[in-house]
Amino acid sequence: MKRALATTTAGIALASLFSVSAASAAVMNVTLSGPGTATAEAAEAHFLSYLKDTTTEDFEGFTAATDSSGQFVNINTGVGTFTQLQTGGNGATEACNDGGFSCTGGLAVLDSTTSPFIGRYPLPDEPGNNNWLDSMDSQEMQFSISGMFKAVGFYMTDPNDVGGLLDIVFEDDTTATYSMNDIFTGAQGEGAAYYLGFISDVAITSLVFKSNHTNDGFGIDNVTVGQVPEPGTLALMGLGLMGIGMMRRRRG
Template identity: 65%
Template sequence: MKLALAKQLTGIALASAFSVSVANAAMIDVTVSGPGVAEAEAAETDFLAFLKDTTTETFEGFTAATGSADQTTTINTSVGDFTQLQPGGDYPSEACNDGGFSCAGGLAILNSDTSPFSGRYPMPADADNQNWLDSMDSQQMQFSLASMYTAVGFYLTDPNDVGGIMNILFADQTEGTLDLGAVFDPSLASGSAFYVGIMSDVAISSLTFYTNDENDGFGIDNVTVGTVPEPGTLALLGLGLVGLGVMKRRKSSDTAC
């Protein structure tokens, strides 16, 4: 598979070396904005310009959680289901156990008025945008897309200290792995905002986030799913910085963090 080198989107292009085990393998393009509200918002605008038939979940239609009674293992949304696969925060003093919340209680829709976290917030920066979905320090969280979409984009807040991986499962049962530790620099200030965009010429089934720290998490907002208009679009983009950890392979029976 040949990747042309061209810069078309704002941010860092991460489509790098692939390990492919099928004859007609998918081409995948992953971009991550630079840190900061302005760069993240610009990246979202650029990413959406390439897509059609988009649906965006802003989480504004949900009532924000005020404690553990409002947490749940799975949150069903217009773009798909978000599920806590493994909780984190074993220690009672952790922030996800503050303010009536529980690290083991599942995911939560939060806003700034009720959040136990100081570094996570709604994106984009808009007065009408108040809510986001919080991982509540889950060690494993999965986003299963609602339909056969070939593109997904979203904001992440405070992800720089996750230090884990994001696994991308495709409809053809191949999968890709993005090394989050290589993308989100731990030296960045807490509370940084990023926009992540993923495009493929094969439908994306799910994204699974694995963290290496049980007392760490992130916020996710404005999740958009859609389709790449033409298969050739990815070939024209061909974005790539070698060595940043995206590997494509056949799905195995289990994935280790």
């Protein structure tokens, strides 16, 4: 089963194209901002306005890694665990092997003074926000969410900047899986910034980020998990998304 939904709210693009593993799969609405810091920050504010009981991990409680001794296969945070499932970075000259880091050494929390990468940075752009979680060019990275939350949102910087494509696969507590393919629709410029938000009518248990390129990683920051205050909120969002999505299909 596939669902294609799209709309625009206050300059914020909302879009999804899912392959769903079960006919009775839950409803999933997706916020995907346009590129750029200001647009991404506006998208975060819009997304959070739907939620209650939120918890955010900004990675400021971590010491930024300075070499591979600060890399880990699993990084436990206040909102869940990030795990490197498949390494990338084939080749000794690739950036994830620079400055004492290792492409095969795991994930890392970085800041702008220690990062071997150009184009990844912390968001939102505000004083005191210096760190982010870096995929270290992993081809697969999983985020396992702690608790039964129906919403998750985060910033992403520098995806697809060397021509790779990024898919995100979700699992909910009914064990249904959703695959959102080529989420940014092709190659992006170096340092592109986005905000992504996902709201479901059942708890989201994990996200797996899959890149088809060995040298195309990204940074993640300000990861928020939360609940939807009213059951009708998701339904109303869905009606708006469905209506605009149908309009766009007719034009095509």
